[in-house]
Amino acid sequence: MAWQHILFYKPYGVLSQFTDRQETEHPTLKQFISIPNIYPVGRLDRDSEGLLLLSNHGGLQHQLCDPKFGHxxxxxxxxxxxxxxxxxxxxxxxxxxxxxxxxxxxxxxxxxxxxxxxxxxxxxxxxxxxxxxxxxxxxxxxxxxxxxxxxxxxxxxxxxxxxxxAHLQLKDLQPGQWRHLSSPEINQLQSLTHLPHL
The missing domain is CATH 3.30.70.1560 (Alpha-L RNA-binding motif)
Structure with a gap:
C-alpha cells in the first residue's frame, strides 16, 4: 500500500470527519478532500480552525494521538x-x-x-x-x-x-487548502515516531 499523508487547513465550521453522522448539515472534509481511505490524525472541533493531518497509516495515527507519546x-x-x-x-x-x-x-x-x-x-x-x-x-x-x-x-x-x-506547520496554506507532506517532513516524522515505513 502507498502511504499518503496530507496537511489540511480546516476552516471554521467544518467537521473533522468525512460523513455527517448526526445530519447536522455542517460541511465535512468530503467537501474539500477527495482522496479515498484517508483519515484525520486526531481532530479539531467544528469551531476551531487550522492544521489537520490526514493519513492512511494507522500506526502514525496511534503514535500522534496517544497522550503517552507527548507530541x-x-x-x-x-x-x-x-x-x-x-x-x-x-x-x-x-x-x-x-x-x-x-x-x-x-x-x-x-x-x-x-x-x-x-x-x-x-x-x-x-x-x-x-x-x-x-x-x-x-x-x-x-x-x-x-x-x-x-x-x-x-x-x-x-x-x-x-x-x-510537532514539526508540521500551517505556513502558506489557506482555509480549505491541502497539500501532500514533503519528503523532509516525512523523514522528520519517521525520526519522531520511529516507524519503519511512512
Missing part, C-alpha cells in the same frame, strides 16, 4: 481581555478542568496579532473589552482542552487556530 501541538488563541503573568503561569503549570489536571504547557502572549485569514463568521467583538493573542503548545489533546484551560484562568477563547503538529 506537541501549537495553537494561536485569541482570548477575551489581556492575560496577566499569573494567568499565563497557571496555564504553564497545568490547570484543573473537569476533575482532570492538565499537563504542563508552554504559554506566552504574542506581541502582535498573527497574520491570519479573516474568519467567517467573524468573532463577536465587545466594544469596551480588549482581546489578546497567546500561543500555547500542548503535549496532550483532550476534548476542547485549550478552550477549557483559558476559561479556567478567566480568559475565554474567542478564536482558536492550530498552527503546528
Amino acid at each position: 506537541p501541538r501549537t495553537y494561536w488563541v485569541q482570548v477575551e481581555r489581556i492575560p496577566d503573568t499569573a494567568a499565563l503561569q497557571k496555564l504553564k503549570q497545568g490547570v484543573t478542568i473537569r476533575n482532570y489536571r492538565t499537563r504542563p504547557t508552554q504559554a506566552s502572549l504574542l506581541a502582535e496579532p498573527p497574520s491570519l485569514p479573516p474568519r467567517t463568521p467573524p468573532i463577536r467583538v465587545r466594544k469596551h473589552i480588549p482581546t489578546a493573542w497567546i500561543t500555547m503548545t500542548l503535549y496532550e489533546g483532550r476534548n476542547r482542552q485549550v478552550r477549557r484551560m483559558t476559561a479556567a484562568v478567566g480568559f475565554p477563547t474567542l478564536r482558536l487556530v492550530r498552527v503546528a503538529i
